[in-house]
Amino acid sequence: MSKTFTDRLNETEAANAEANQGNLRLGQQIRDLRKSKGMTISYLAHQINKSVGYLSQVERGVSSLPIPVLQAISDTLEVQITWFFHTDTPQKEDEVDYIVRRNTRRHLEFSGTGVSEELLSPRLSGEIMMLQTTLEPGTVSDPEPRQRKGGEDAGVVLSGTLELTIDSKQFTLEEGDSFSIYDDKQHFYKNPSKTEKTVIIWVLTSQNY
Incomplete structure (x- = not known):
């Protein structure tokens, strides 16, 4: 049975409410x-080259926060970006630092960007980090190419199609294809x-996120 206009409207309103709640939570953390x-x-x-008015809106959950801006905030506040990831379900005490149940x-949703991420690594301070990134249709990771800070990162496409540009080379990857990025x-x-x-x-190596 196809969805009615009212059903789609209700789904959109629910998604917007969840995104707004995420913005508010993130702003409060900052x-x-x-x-x-x-x-x-x-x-x-x-320090992040933004206006006081914009940052005030971010802290009040009014404005969305692109990934590069959150990275700049994390660097200035001297925490890894994963510090801002949120979970609604606490881990079992004996599994902390060892296991992450589904x-x-x-998780962290970047409202208005089409990007959401889930932290798969048990430890926030480890030398490597595992993330699951979901890109909505048509989403681009960042407005500008991202500069690595050394080490080597790798990934695998779990589902869908990915267009990956490394320096001047562009690649199209499908489900099951993997890649690595290195040498800054x-x-x-x-x-x-x-x-x-x-x-x-x-x-990822933790220095690159």
């Missing part, structure tokens, strides 16, 4: 961490599909 470090909002805004994954190469990626999501599993 504000609380900033204040705990004795840092003014004007100082943080200057229903206890820490710039890269960005895109889901070229208009209808299907792309899911990627990443293995």
Whole structure:
């Protein structure tokens, strides 16, 4: 049975409400961490090259937060970006640092960007990090190529299609294809599909996220 207009409208409203809640949670985390470090909002805004007004909106959950901006905030606040990942289901005490159950994954949705990520690594401070990235149809990772900081990262396309650009080379990967990025190469990626999501599993050195 096909969905009615009302059904689609209700689904859209529910998705928007969830995204707004995620924005509010993320903004509160940024504000609380900033204040705990004795840092003014004007100082943080200057460090990330954004206006105080914009950062105030982010902290109040009004404005969405692209990945590069959250990375800049993380660098300034001296935490890994995974510090902001959230889970609704606590882990069992004896599994902390060793196991991540599917229903206890820490997740982070970048509202308005088409990107959502789940942390697969048990430890937040380990030398390597595993992430699952989901790209909505037509989503591009970043407005500009991302510069690596050394080491080597790798990934596999779990489902969908991925257009990956490394420096000046462009590749199209399908389900089951894998890749690696190394030697401080710039890269960005895109889901070229208009209808299907792309899911990627990443293995990263922690310095690159």
